[in-house]
Amino acid sequence: MAEAVAEMTRKGLGMTCVTDDSGRLVGILTDGDLRRLMLKTDRPMSGDVASAMTTKPITIREESLAAEALRTLEDKKITSLAVVDGRGALAGVVQIHDLWRTQLF
C-alpha cells in the first residue's frame, strides 16, 4: 500500500493503475478507494492494494477522441482515466488538464 500511495502522490493523478504480469489493467487505486478504506479500517496501510482497488475501472481505448475522454470524465465526475489498447493492456492515463484545452479549437 505504501508504495502505491507514494506513487499516487508522485504522479499527481489522484490514482495509480494496477496491472498483471502481462501488462493488462486489472484495477485502479484511487483517492476515493483510499478514503473508503480509511473509513473502514483503523490501519489502512496494513492491507494489500488488490483488496482496496477498484476492479473493472472505467477505461478508454487509445484510439478514442479527446472529446470522448473529456465527456467520460465529466459524466463520471472524475479527473483522470486509464487508457488501454485492444487487448486491455495499459497504454497510459489521460488527465483533465491534458484534455480540456483540446476542445478550444
Next chain:
Amino acid sequence: MAEAVAEMTRKGLGMTCVTDDSGRLVGILTDGDLRRLMLKTDRPMSGDVASAMTTKPITIREESLAAEALRTLEDKKITSLAVVDGRGALAGVVQIHDLWRTQLF
C-alpha cells in the same frame, strides 16, 4: 477525521474546507493531505483535521473571472479551489468540471 473524510466523499470534490467560528477559511483537507498522513502514520484516522490539513491554501476571490480560476487550477495541477470573499470567509468551491466549458464561448 472520519467526519471530514466522509464529507470529502459525499461532495465528490477531493477536498473539504475548514473554517473557524466566524466562517473564515483556515485550511483545506485534500486527498493529498490524506495520502501524506497515511504515509506518516499507521492510524491516520486517530488524529484531528487541524494537524492534517493544508493551512494557507490556494484560494480565489469570488469576483474573479472563471478564466483566472481555471488558470490557477492548471498551474497548480489541482482540480478544485476554495472561493473566499473580501474578508477571507468561505464563499464556495469551484471545480474544474464547472469551469472548463465556460472557456468554449
